[in-house]
Amino acid sequence: MAGVSTKEIKTRIRSMESTKQITKAMEMVAASKLRHAQAQIAYSRPYFRMIYGVIQDIAETNTKQHLPYLEPTKNAKHRTAYVVIAGDRGLAGGYNSNVLKLCYGEMQGRDCAVLPIGKKALDFFTARGVERMSESYAEAEDVSVSDCFTMARMLCKAFRAGEYDEVRIGYSNFVSVLSQTPATMKLLPLEPESRDGDPKPADILYEPTSTEVFENIIPEYIGGVIYGALCESRASEQAARRSAMDTATQNAEEMIADLSLKYNQARQAAITQEITEIVAGT
Numbered sequence: 001m002a003g004v005s006t007k008e009i010k011t012r013i014r015s016m017e018s019t020k021q022i023t024k025a026m027e028m029v030a031a032s033k034l035r036h037a038q039a040q041i042a043y044s045r046p047y048f049r050m051i052y053g054v055i056q057d058i059a060e061t062n063t064k065q066h067l068p069y070l071e072p073t074k075n076a077k078h079r080t081a082y083v084v085i086a087g088d089r090g091l092a093g094g095y096n097s098n099v100l101k102l103c104y105g106e107m108q109g110r111d112c113a114v115l116p117i118g119k120k121a122l123d124f125f126t127a128r129g130v131e132r133m134s135e136s137y138a139e140a141e142d143v144s145v146s147d148c149f150t151m152a153r154m155l156c157k158a159f160r161a162g163e164y165d166e167v168r169i170g171y172s173n174f175v176s177v178l179s180q181t182p183a184t185m186k187l188l189p190l191e192p193e194s195r196d197g198d199p200k201p202a203d204i205l206y207e208p209t210s211t212e213v214f215e216n217i218i219p220e221y222i223g224g225v226i227y228g229a230l231c232e233s234r235a236s237e238q239a240a241r242r243s244a245m246d247t248a249t250q251n252a253e254e255m256i257a258d259l260s261l262k263y264n265q266a267r268q269a270a271i272t273q274e275i276t277e278i279v280a281g282t
Contacts, residue, residue, distance in 0.1 A: 037234040073161070080110050088138075148230060151226055
């Protein structure tokens with residue numbers, strides 16, 4: 001019986017060592033992808049700040065003009081479009097569930113449609129019967145910059161057509177390697193920092209007109225925001241996966257140590273029993 005017990009323990013130890021190798025490898029891969037995702041965030045932020053500054057400049061210097069995208073169109077439906085970014089796979093702690101629960105909670109009591117990015121987002125909203133605007137972005141890892149601008153043009157067109165009176169985005173905000181927070185943000189209608197009082201003197205001359213520039217730059221701005229949120233989410237996913245795999249590796253090491261102790265105890269007990277039987281036989 002002692003022999004069977006030690007054999008079972010040894011099998012479990014080998015199994016845990018294999019699991020530890022897998023989790024350690026996944027942690028290293030996540031760490032490598034995290035560095036790349038952090039670099040993407042650093043590259044995307046200057047573009048966002050620049051185009052956001054142009055939008056604010058036009059809005060603040062044209063207070064007497066009707067600029068598009070600052071309010072829903074007349075007779076717009078009371079519907080909200082959500083862009084929700086999640087991952088393609090699990091094993092990333094609460095990364096997927098946190099952002100999906102946040103967005104789904106906000107949707108309660110609203111007439112909504114969702115544009116899911118990532119397999120987990122698509123599966124989540126499909127299972128709950130939420131209307132999907134498109135299922136073309138089921139692989140978040142494959143979504144490119146051009147895809148983000150394609151989504152932006154589709155959303156802007158639907159907003160201008162009155163299909164939605166509000167467009168929001170749900171994503172995971174990358175705070176640090178150890179902290180990622182789910183968040184939602186309004187994309188449309190835009191909310192300029194200030195359009196009250198006298199217009200500011202314009203320092204920039206826009207051709208053909210500032211209104212036309214504003215109308216054409218908004219889809220670019222929305223595309224930039226979606227891409228920025230995608231970069232934030234990718235970094236958050238890899239950070240969460242790295243942390244989860246590090247914890248799993250530590251747990252595996254603790255289990256291996258515990259099983260090794262039990263193995264040695266069982267082996268020692270078996271040896272003691274054999275010695276006792278030999279002594280008793282003589």
